Amino acid sequence: MDTYTFSERGSVEEVEEGRALAPKFDADGLVTCVATDAATGELLMVAHMNAEALAKTIESGEAWYFSRSRRRLWRKGESSGHVQRVLEMRVDCDQDAIWIRVEQAGPGACHTGRRSCFYRAVPLGKTPDASLVMDLRAEKAFDPQAVYGDAAKS
């Protein structure tokens, strides 16, 4: 199905308390999407969806995104096979952010070869120039060059 028409945005009350999905796309036509691992709760990645990606995700139950760098629609896993099956989707109060709880196929979500994109910690109580700390559990789970080559990072 190719329809991706959402409800018109009504009053603040309607947007926040209503039952109509009326996403607030930004100037580039995007909403933020947060993907967490449905089993572990781990934050896997933060990406963006345009109206078409959001509609395709809803209809197919698989995660579609819009790549800002490549300026194109992108089915997660289309080149890597690391698809995301969406078990639950939620929308936030003002409807400019989407949360999907996914079953991540393959070894990882991150194009660097890791399970999660969030593999470095920022030390707290320091100045912002303190060194990041690599998560020792976040060793590369796959070889990104072998999986993606020089092609699309999905």
Add this chain to the structure above:
Amino acid sequence: MDTYTFSERGSVEEVEEGRALAPKFDADGLVTCVATDAATGELLMVAHMNAEALAKTIESGEAWYFSRSRRRLWRKGESSGHVQRVLEMRVDCDQDAIWIRVEQAGPGACHTGRRSCFYRAVPLGKTPDASLVMDLRAEKAFDPQAVYGDAAKS
């Protein structure tokens, strides 16, 4: 401390594998920040940080954001008392998103009076005009009018 100078962004390899925090602020000078409950893993909110908010969060260990609607820096809880103590901060591969695991003070993070901003589910396998489903566990935990009045929604 008022410094909020971050590292220059280097090569892709440096940004993705390096130990320097070199955030990729967007055209509005913002990065996306995802806040999860450190105890339960629940996604509480998605917001934005400018360089100052990010630096203040790192230095203070309390969440600061930049409100896009109010165009100003905002310490989470400054009017509600619902502050967020940051137990861990992470940055993603291309450094345009921040993840904070927080201890949420008070009954909730959402200005609508709920624990989390993500209190409505989007039905999957349907068209995007299907009705949202309210999370029955997400009843209002506090009265937003009593806490915030007509003032800042923090």
